[in-house]
Amino acid sequence: MTTTHTTTGATTTGATTTAARTTARTRVASLARAELTLLVRNKAALTYALLLPGSLTLSMTTFTGDIDLDKAGLDLPTLVLPGSIGLALVLAVYMNLVGVYVVRREELVLKRLRAGELTDPEILAGAALPALLMGLVQCVLMVAAVGPALDAPMPKAPLLAVLGVVAGLALMATLAAATAAFTKTAESAQLTPMPVMLVSMMASGLFVPLDIMPDRVAAVCEWAPLTPVIDLVRAGWTGGMGAGEALKALATAAAWTALAGWTVRRRFPWEPRR
Incomplete structure (x- = not known):
């Protein structure tokens, strides 16, 4: 009797837990579908998020002609392709999601x-899922x-590139929520993301490799x-990153994500802020 009772209780508990998880997934999916519908209807935001990364990548390609890529151990494809993925993460996910x-x-609506x-x-x-999906699609489009266009080689360590994109999606979504915490109005949402955007473009190695910068910088x-x-994304194509360096990069990205998450909480x- 005792064994039967325990098994039945465990089964009931497991079924309850599964039902709760399914309900949570359903709620998030329903909210995400509503947000996706609003995103598709907002032609300006959709066009901005989908076309601007490619346009900026094209313009930055001409700028990279003056960079000594040999000093950084890179060529044009391994510089521009990861940079274009970074732009997609910043513009399609971060910038878009702050406004959302x-x-x-x-x-x-949130209240x-x-x-x-x-x-x-x-x-x-739920609010972030459409932007994350759009960012992922944009990354795939950039690679394709x-x-x-640049005759880029096949990735030597594709797992590193995948890890980099996944870490970037989580980081950008959490940073967007943290930035929104300090943004008072929809109008100011056009300005408050600019510091993170500029730092990402100028100081993260998107199109200016850190190897050619002064050591202290x-x-x-x-x-x-x-x-x-x-x-991580660049190492996916070059293969020039050991396990220790990859773990350090993942830990740094996780630390920024955790800090942003703590800020959100x-x-x-x-x-509305008054």
């Missing part, structure tokens, strides 16, 4: 969602378009939020 969080908060069954992490995750830039992501306002 702020606008939904100003419209009291109403909190009154239902959705938990705070589920609300943030920029790679053949490069040492500081190594700790920029997007630098470990770009290092402590500072994110769910009602």
Whole structure:
């Protein structure tokens, strides 16, 4: 009798846990579908997120002609291709998602969602999923378009590139929520992401390799939020990263993500800021 009772209790507990997880996934998926519908309807934001990374990549390709790539141990494809992926992460995920969080908060959408069954992490995750999906699609498009255009070689360590993209998606989404915590209005959402965007473009090795910078400047830039992501993605094509370096890059990206997540938990306002 005791054995039968224990087994039945365990089965019931397992079924309850599975049902709870399924319900959570369903709630997040429903919110994500609603956000995706709004994103598709917003032609300006969709065009901006999809076309701007490619346009900037094209313009930056001409700029890289003056860089001594041999000193950095790179060539044009291994410089530009990871840089284009980094741009997709910043523009399609980070910049876009800051506006989503702020606008939904100003419209009291987040406040109403909190009154239902959705938990705070589920609300943030559901709102972020369309931007994350768009960022992932954009990364794939960059590889498919920029790679053949520059005659890029096949990745030597594709797992590192995948890890870099996954880490970048998580980092950009969390940084977006943290930035939204300090953004008062939808209008200011166009300005508050600029520091992270500029630091990412100038100090993360997107199109200016850290190896050609002065040693002290490069040492500081190594700790920029997007630098470990770009290092991992670039190492995916060059294969020039050992296990220790890969773990250090992942740990740095995880530390920035954790810091941004802590900021969100402590500072994110769910009602309009006055």
